[in-house]
Amino acid sequence: MQPVVSQNVTPTTAELMRWWFDPRSPRDRTGPGFHEEQRRMILQTIARHEALHGNAPARVRPVHRVALPPGIDPMRVLLALMLWQLLNRNDALAAGRDDPRFTNHFVAVAHHAAARERLFDAFCGEPVPGAHGARNFGTAGLVRQAELLIPDHRRNEVYGFVCASVCSGAQFVRQPMSDGVIAITDGRLEVLECLARLPRAVVFDDETRPPLRAPGTGNATGPAWRRHLRRMASTREGPCTQVVFARHAPGEEGGFSGF
Numbered sequence: 001m002q003p004v005v006s007q008n009v010t011p012t013t014a015e016l017m018r019w020w021f022d023p024r025s026p027r028d029r030t031g032p033g034f035h036e037e038q039r040r041m042i043l044q045t046i047a048r049h050e051a052l053h054g055n056a057p058a059r060v061r062p063v064h065r066v067a068l069p070p071g072i073d074p075m076r077v078l079l080a081l082m083l084w085q086l087l088n089r090n091d092a093l094a095a096g097r098d099d100p101r102f103t104n105h106f107v108a109v110a111h112h113a114a115a116r117e118r119l120f121d122a123f124c125g126e127p128v129p130g131a132h133g134a135r136n137f138g139t140a141g142l143v144r145q146a147e148l149l150i151p152d153h154r155r156n157e158v159y160g161f162v163c164a165s166v167c168s169g170a171q172f173v174r175q176p177m178s179d180g181v182i183a184i185t186d187g188r189l190e191v192l193e194c195l196a197r198l199p200r201a202v203v204f205d206d207e208t209r210p211p212l213r214a215p216g217t218g219n220a221t222g223p224a225w226r227r228h229l230r231r232m233a234s235t236r237e238g239p240c241t242q243v244v245f246a247r248h249a250p251g252e253e254g255g256f257s258g259f
Contacts, residue, residue: 009050010099012091016084017043019151033148038077041066045081045243052101063230063242074245074259075122078204079142079149081243082106082182085202086161087154100239103200104161104180107169109229110206111186115259119184123166137163169194188225192232199238205229206259207246 009017021039034042045064052062068074089102110116122141128134137143142150142162150158161180169185173193183194195201207226233240245259 009046010088010091012088013046013050013084015151016080016087017046020080020148034076034080035072037068037072038080041068041077042080042084046084049101049241063244066243066245067247068245075118075141076145076149078108078243078245078259079122079145081204082202083149083158086158086180090157100200101241103202103239103241104165105198105201106182106204107191107194107198107201108182108184108204109186109191110184110259113186115206116184116186118259120166123162123182123184172197188229191229195232195236195240200240201238202241202243203229203233204243205245207244 020034020042045066048064049062066074066077068077085102085106086104088099089104092099092102108119110119120135121139124135125137125140125143126135128136137159140162143159146155162182165177165180166182166184167177169183169190172181172183172185173190176197181198183190185191185194191203195203205226230242233242
């Protein structure tokens, strides 16, 4: 496999690509690396997104489609793309720039309880028995896969952000966070409230399962709700990027089994 670093990406992205994919990296990695399809989807999303110039107008709202073969974990792709956005945003601000392509506001839309639980496990760790909702961050998927996902000198930065920022959609609606958020939500109204209150956002949306009906949203079908979500994202004032995890049609290269 040849190195994948491109001259057309930010220095932060180039560093992440070397850490994730470059087989000549001097570190010793224990455990598996990215599957080729995970790698392809990550690179495709980054290439298309960073092709938007840093001075692109706020009205540019890309939608990136991720399709993976059945049995290949999408969570690793979601975590990698969140890190790519977060670290690029932090480095741009540290250099005195506000690059509209990057944000630290994330909304993960998972319509089923098992999918939401897996997201909380990935970011916060497994529940501590008898601890009234507390979780063991050391067991989080992000931590367990840190050697693959996060350059070692940036782990404390990432951990600090995640520990301070993860919440449910309902928690965010009650008390919005001003300096970064990872809102994990199911309800349709919660999603819209989150989008309405965030100045800039990346929405991770699992379109492989039909949305559940939420109070106050009428009898919209799954496709109708998704069209509504996209309209909301496209008409809001601040920039919004959607990463859609989608089923593949017969004959396509990818597929997906959900979060």
